[in-house]
Each structure stands twice: as structure tokens, then as C-alpha cells.
Amino acid sequence: xxxxxxxxxxxxxxxxxxxxxxxxxxxxxxxxxxxxxxxxxxxxxxxxxxxxxxxxxxxxxxxxxxxxxxxxxxxxxxxxxxxxxxxxxxxxxxxxxxxxxxxxxxxxxxxxxxxxxxxxxxxxxxxxxxxxxxxxxxxxxxxxxxxxxxxxxxxxxxxxxxxxxxxxxxxxxxxxxxxxxxxxxxxxxxxxxxxxxxxxxxxxxxxxxxxxxxxxxxxxxxxxxxxxxxxxxxxxxxxxxxxxxxxxxxxxxxxxxxxxxxxxxxxxxxxxxxxxxxxxxxxxxxxxxxxxxxxxxxxxxxxxxxxxxxxxxxxxxxxxxxxxxxxxxxxxxxxxxxxxxxxxxxxxxxxxxxxxxxxxxxxxxxxxxxxxxxxxxxxxxxxxxxxxxxxxxxxxx
Amino acid sequence: xxxxxxxxxxxxxxxxxxxxxxxxxxxxxxxxxxxxxxxxxxxxxxxxxxxxxxxxxxxxxxxxxxxxxxxxxxxxxxxxxxxxxxxxxxxxxxxxxxxxxxxxxxxxxxxxxxxxxxxxxxxxxxxxxxxxxxxxxxxxxxxxxxxxxxxxxxxxxxxxxxxxxxxxxxxxxxxxxxxxxxxxxxxxxxxxxxxxxxxxxxxxxxxxxxxxxxxxxxxxxxxxxxxxxxxxxxxxxxxxxxxxxxxxxxxxxxxxxxxxxxxxxxxxxxxxxxxxxxxxxxxxxxxxxxxxxxxxxxxxxxxxxxxxxxxxxxxxxxxxxxxxx
Numbered sequence: 001x002x003x004x005x006x007x008x009x010x011x012x013x014x015x016x017x018x019x020x021x022x023x024x025x026x027x028x029x030x031x032x033x034x035x036x037x038x039x040x041x042x043x044x045x046x047x048x049x050x051x052x053x054x055x056x057x058x059x060x061x062x063x064x065x066x067x068x069x070x071x072x073x074x075x076x077x078x079x080x081x082x083x084x085x086x087x088x089x090x091x092x093x094x095x096x097x098x099x100x101x102x103x104x105x106x107x108x109x110x111x112x113x114x115x116x117x118x119x120x121x122x123x124x125x126x127x128x129x130x131x132x133x134x135x136x137x138x139x140x141x142x143x144x145x146x147x148x149x150x151x152x153x154x155x156x157x158x159x160x161x162x163x164x165x166x167x168x169x170x171x172x173x174x175x176x177x178x179x180x181x182x183x184x185x186x187x188x189x190x191x192x193x194x195x196x197x198x199x200x201x202x203x204x205x206x207x208x209x210x211x212x213x214x215x216x217x218x219x220x221x222x223x224x225x226x227x228x229x230x231x232x233x234x235x236x237x238x239x240x241x242x243x244x245x246x247x248x249x250x251x252x253x254x255x256x257x258x259x260x261x262x263x264x265x266x267x268x269x270x271x272x273x274x275x276x277x278x279x280x281x282x283x284x285x286x287x288x289x290x291x292x293x294x295x296x297x298x299x300x301x302x303x304x305x306x307x308x309x310x311x312x313x314x315x316x317x318x319x320x321x322x323x324x325x326x327x328x329x330x331x332x333x334x335x336x337x338x339x340x341x342x343x344x345x346x347x348x349x350x351x352x353x354x355x356x357x358x359x360x361x362x363x364x365x366x367x368x369x370x371x372x373x374x375x376x377x378x379x380x381x382x383x384x385x386x387x388x389x390x391x392x393x394x395x396x397x
Numbered sequence: 398x399x400x401x402x403x404x405x406x407x408x409x410x411x412x413x414x415x416x417x418x419x420x421x422x423x424x425x426x427x428x429x430x431x432x433x434x435x436x437x438x439x440x441x442x443x444x445x446x447x448x449x450x451x452x453x454x455x456x457x458x459x460x461x462x463x464x465x466x467x468x469x470x471x472x473x474x475x476x477x478x479x480x481x482x483x484x485x486x487x488x489x490x491x492x493x494x495x496x497x498x499x500x501x502x503x504x505x506x507x508x509x510x511x512x513x514x515x516x517x518x519x520x521x522x523x524x525x526x527x528x529x530x531x532x533x534x535x536x537x538x539x540x541x542x543x544x545x546x547x548x549x550x551x552x553x554x555x556x557x558x559x560x561x562x563x564x565x566x567x568x569x570x571x572x573x574x575x576x577x578x579x580x581x582x583x584x585x586x587x588x589x590x591x592x593x594x595x596x597x598x599x600x601x602x603x604x605x606x607x608x609x610x611x612x613x614x615x616x617x618x619x620x621x622x623x624x625x626x627x628x629x630x631x632x633x634x635x636x637x638x639x640x641x642x643x644x645x646x647x648x649x650x651x652x653x654x655x656x657x658x659x660x661x662x663x664x665x666x667x668x669x670x671x672x673x674x675x676x677x678x679x680x681x682x683x684x685x686x687x688x689x690x691x692x693x694x695x696x697x698x699x700x701x702x703x704x705x706x707x708x709x710x711x712x713x714x715x716x717x718x719x720x721x722x
Contacts, residue, residue: 009722128651131679147683147721154651154682 002076003052004149007061009068010039010046017041018065019072024056030075037072050075058082069146125152132157183273194333197251198371201330202383206390208346208361214287214393222288229363230266230320231291233343236389238262238282239396241316244382248315250336251373257336265314265334266294268301275301276334278314318343328364338373341386342366363390398579406548406580407437407513407569410555411475413584415445418473421559422449424460425477425513434479435515435574457486461512465495465564468510473559481516481568482528495564496539507562511555515569517608517658518706522571524694527702529607529659534566535636535668541589542636544568546610548578550633553587561589570607570658592639594646598628601652601716604643604669605629609656609688609707616712625720635665643669644676651682652719656712661689686715 007017018040024030036050054075061072074082123140125133129152133140138160145152180188211232218227241248241262250257262283265276277297282290300306317334322345331342342365349362365386369379389396401409414421422445423438429452432439442450453460457478464476478484484491491512498506518527535542541563545551551569558565595610596617605613610631617627630646632639647653653673655666670685691705 126682127678128680128682148718151683153721 002057002074002080002082003054004071005036005050005052005073005075007039007066007068007070007072008048010041010044010048014041014068016065016067019061019063020045022059022062023047026056026059028056030054030056054078055080069150071150123152124150126154128154129157133160136160181272183275187273190335191332194335197333197335199333199368200371200376200379201366201368202376202379203328203364203366204383204387205349206363206365206387207351208363208390211363211390211393212346212361218287218291222291225288225291225295227287227291228294229322229346230318230343231287231294232393233318233320233341233365233386233390234264234266234279234282234294235285235287235290236393236396237316237318237341237386238264238285240382240385240389242283243385244378246378247339247369247374247382249338249373250315251338251370252336256338256373259313259315261315263313263315265317265337266297267317267319267331267334268298270301270304272304275306275311276314276317277301277306277310278312280313317341322346322363328366330366331368333368333370335370338370339379339382340368342368365390398581400577401548401580402574403548403551403569403576403578404435404437404574406552406578407555408439408441409580410552410559410584411438412441412444414473414475414556414559415441415449418560420471421473421475422451422467423475423477424451424453424464426453426455426460426479428452428477433477435571437569437574438477457483458490461487461490461495461510464510464512465490465498465508468495468508468564469498469506473509473511475511475513475559478512478514480526481514481530482525484512484514484530484533484566487512488533491534491540491564491566492537496537499563500539508564509560509562510564511558511561511567512564513555513567513569515571515574517570517572518690518695518702519572519608521697521699521702522695523697527695529657529690531566531568531606531635531657532659532663532665535665539564540636541565541634542568543589543634544570544606545633546570546573546595546605546607546631548576549580550587550593550631552580553585554589554633556584557586557589560586565589568607572608576611587633589634590637590639591634592630592632592642594628594642595631596627596629598626598650600626600650601654601719602628602630602643602646602650603654603656603712603716604646604666604673605631605656605712606633606635606665608658609712612707612709613654613656613712615709616716619709619713620716623717623722625716625722627716632669638669638672640672640676643673647673647677648680651680653677653681654686654688654712654715654719656688656707656715658706659689660692661687662692664689683719683721686719688712688715 019037020040021038023035030050032053033049035047037048039046039048052075055078057074057076059073125140132154138157140152143152143156143160146156147153215227215232248259248262261281263278263280264282265278267276279293314337317340319331320343322343325345327344329342331340334340344364346361346363348359350357351360367383428438429442429450460476464474467474495508495510498508516528531544534540543554543558545554558567603613613629617629620627628646628650655669657666666687673685688707688711693705695705696702
């Protein structure tokens, strides 16, 4: 088997060096002790002598920087194969890499796949490294050796300790492969797209004293439907959107679609995944009507009976995780809508009121805004209106 | 503690043992009037007389054979073989007689014989006067083998060897005779089978004997400049071997270099390496390195001789290999 020529450590503290010149060419015969190549370190340029006699089979790094210990060439018997590079795209991505009997050597040393410390499937590791790995439950095959000839030494195992612990001993049994449902695929596609939008976030708190009174009264007057904070927020946001029409838009690459009505989406955790049914023209609905429409949409979402139409034409989304005790979070944009409001739990909080500390029910809301459609000041102005309406719902009339 | 030479320390131990016990006497070629070819026994004839400081014919077989007989008869003879190369002439007596009598007599007979000899390269004595043959003797059950590296050790260990009831082959090194070192005012016996940590370190253990202890210390100093902490351990007694001391050191450092002046192949170091790999297997972080002479006879030509024998640089290179530098 061919000997690996590695970038040597030429001085204390040397971690990398730059190969500047080869004094032999591929195919040349090299004697042990003959100058083989030149290395530039921080301090000096130095000739490096060959540790092996044989034929310089292959130079992997003609010029350039490499870490100490990286294989930069192979010396062996004339005609010996230093296996060909493996095309990266032919590697089946999700499958675990097989370490074949004929360990192949990549051509592209500038970005090498970790040189496995294996020969014929056996991991090359010192006895101490083996014991440490055994004691600490570390898979030696997952490590890259830095010792002579790529041997895994104790230092490598100790280094592995510093990494986050590998998923704890997997429960006995097979890993289950669950194909993505179309809903999941849609969620993945849309949220990935959303992640590309340049967004900013704005956070406000609102005193819920009056809103809670209103919700209480609404429940008394409409025992058939249970009015919730989400309903009030949907109503309040719809009114605010009508005052800030520049926020009530969809972003459509080369144009903004301004909607005449506030169509508010409600994020629902349905069995099949996240869905956002849209309540249309919420600005025209009473609080009880909002609650009824919302209850109907959420019910159908849970029964997976939503139609495509239920999901269309949204101009704004509310995502409420308050019922889980989440106080504050940031929602991911729901394109093509320009904004989404993340609503937390209402928490009794000491606040300053007229020079005294009072306990008030405080709600925290975070607005995520697509900066391509809405600027910061517009977004802030909109959120201020929402806060005012929440704290004094009468203003929303 | 006064500084004395290795040569003076040997002489001191011989004189002290002869003063302490009438049964101790010395024999060898030219050891009386001439004081030995290396000057070790100078002055002993004057103090102890020709009965106890005896010149012998040039026959190593006879020297050892006579020593064995005297030992079996109740004496504690110390015989000198001028060069360890010539131990080969007395091997029948050493291997088949001295080493076997206690066993074959069921313990009725003991052979409290000490065979002192010296050798080693570094002064161009040529192929027949410079060898290191300790490996030949450590292979024989029934013998004890000692190889001290310092004046203090040689004095304390020679005393113990003389008073041991078993045959002891006691190796000295030609180049160590002028080496000076501190010794206690009073002779302190050193037990056989006890290694000495000559220098403490944390990264690599160098197990060295004889002159290589000194080469290893030089290498350790250089290694320290490169940030490698080297522990040097001298077994001092090759048989019995203080295995636990060597193993404990390697368990601490996780790396080992074994160094002696004898040829590497089949050398004493091979046994040490085997002991270490077996008893400290799960503690080793690198292959055990061996340092010794190349597998070749020693030449008269100084350049050729120096090419064959190991130097501090060789120990240093081995140290670096173990730590991957």
C-alpha cells in the first residue's frame, strides 16, 4: 500500500503550512531523505525531506495551504494504484458512507472528505484511544485520527468529548422513516421560502384589563360561542389593518397587492400539521361573528375538512401560543402576506401606573414584517394602533 | 554527599564488602598489582593481600569455574571478566553450572558468586571489545543481572549483589568509569529488582539502561525545550525486572521508548516492550519505540562505530515519534 506523505509539523505551534513547490514530479523516484517539497510556515520556507523511498505516485496538493497532518501526496511502488477520486454527486446522500475495502482517495484535497482512519474496515486507533472511546461511548469510526498514519489517538477521543453528546444510546429498534405528507411538504416549502424574506420584528406589550372585561361581557351575551383572546385580536387587527392599508398587502415580486378587506388567517395546529384558515372581511364582523367564524374554521381544520378556498387571500396572520404558557416568541412570515403577529400568554405583571406599582394582565405581541413590503415606521405605527385597540377596544369601533 | 567516579564507587563497594566479610575475595586477570585493565581494583592488593586479591590465568572458563567452586564451598567470590565479549568463553560455567546448581540440588547448594564485567563502545575498541551482551544473560533462569548507570547505583547494587545468595552477572560500562556523581557518605545497599525514576515527566517514558540513561537525560532536556515532558526510568536490575515501576510510569505517560546500547534486535528492550504492551495495553497511545545499536558488528573506525551505536538524538527522535511531532 502506498505511503501517505503528510504535511509535517516543522515547529512548535505550527498548525498549518503552505506547500509552495514540489522538488519532484509525479512518477519520479524518491529516496528516503531526499528533499521532496517546500513548505512556507508563518516563519520560514523549508525544504521537507521524504520519509519514504519509492515512486511519487500522486501529488494531491500542488500548491496551497493545508493543516498539519493532511495527506498531500503518496509514495509507493511504480504502477501502484492510488485510487481515483470519487465523484461527489454519485454519493447517495442520505445513506451512511460505506468504508470500502479499497479505501479510495479523493482527488479534491482542497476540500477533502475526512480521511477515515481505517484499513480494511478496521479503525486505526491506539489502545488508549480505544479504551477511552469504549468508556465514553464514542464511536471511533466517527473520529478523524491526527496521529501518525491517521491513527486515532487519545487526544482525538478527548476532543470528541467537547462536542455535544451524540444522541443518547438510541432506543432499541429501527429508525422509522415517515414520508412527508403533502401538508408537511407545503409547510416546508412555504416556510423555507419565508425564511428568505428579509424580515424585522417589533415587540409591544398591552394591558389586557379592558380587553378581558370585553371578552367576559361578550361571553355573557353570546353563550353559544366562546369568545377568545384570539377573536378579539383578529377583530382589533382587522380594524388596525383598515387604518394601515399599506400593511394589509400581499408581496408579489414585482408588485404589492393591496386588499380592500382584512382577511385574517388564524394559525391552527391541526392533526396533519400547521394550517392557516382565513377569516374574511373581519373588519365587518362583530366579535361574536368573528368567534363563530373562527370556531367553524378551526373545527374544520381539526377535522381536515378545510377547502383550498379557506386558505386563500389572507392578508395577515395571527399565531397565538399563549395557551401553552409561551410569553413571547417570533413567528415565521406567512408569504405572500406582509406581516404576522405572534401572541403570547397574558401574564399578571407589576407595572408603573401613575407613580405606583400595579399588577396588570400584560400581553406580549411580536410582529414579524416583510421588509420588502413594509418599512419599519409603517410596521411600528400599525403595531402601536393594535396596542391602543387592545388596551381600549372601544377605539376600534 | 561527596562526588565520586563510577570507577571509585565500584572499588569502594569491593573494599567495603571485603572489610565487612572475610569470605569476600576478588579474582581476575591483572586485577592485583596492575589494578585491573580499567584501574578499578587499584590499591586493593595493598589493603587485602594476595590471598584475597588474586590474579588468574587468561581463561574465562577457569575464572568463573573457580568462582563457582569457591561459592559452593561457602565463599562470596567476586570474579572479573575483563571484557564482556569474553563472557562467551565462560558461558558454559555461567549458564549450565552457576545458574543451575541451586535448582538441581533442591536448594542444598547455593552459588553466591558475583561476575563483574565491563564493555561498551564509544572508544573504538573494535568488534570484539565493545559489545553489549546483557541480553544473553537475562535469558537464563537462575541468574540475576544488574546494570547500574551511576556511581551511587553501582556502589549500592554491587554490595547487594555480593551478598545475594545467587549468581549475579554485574555489567559495568567502559565509558561510565570516569563519570562522577554524588554518593551517600555511608554505603547504602540498594535492593535488586528496584527501578529508579531518574527524571519525572508526563508525556513519554524512556526506559533506559547503562549509558543510555545519560543519553536519555540529554534527549529529555532537548525535548523539554519543545514542550515534551519526558520521564526517564532506569530499571538498574534487568533480572529480576521491576515490571510494576515501568508499567506504572507508562500508565501515567501513555507512551514509551526503550533504549540501550546493545543491538535493538532481540535486545533487552524487546522484553521491556513486551511487558509494557501486555500490562499497559489499554494505556498506550502510540507504538512503543525502541532505540539501540544497528544490527552490525562494531568497527574500529570511530565514524563507523558512532554510526552504529545510538545517541541522544536517536532517543529524541523516538520520543518525538511517540508524541507525533
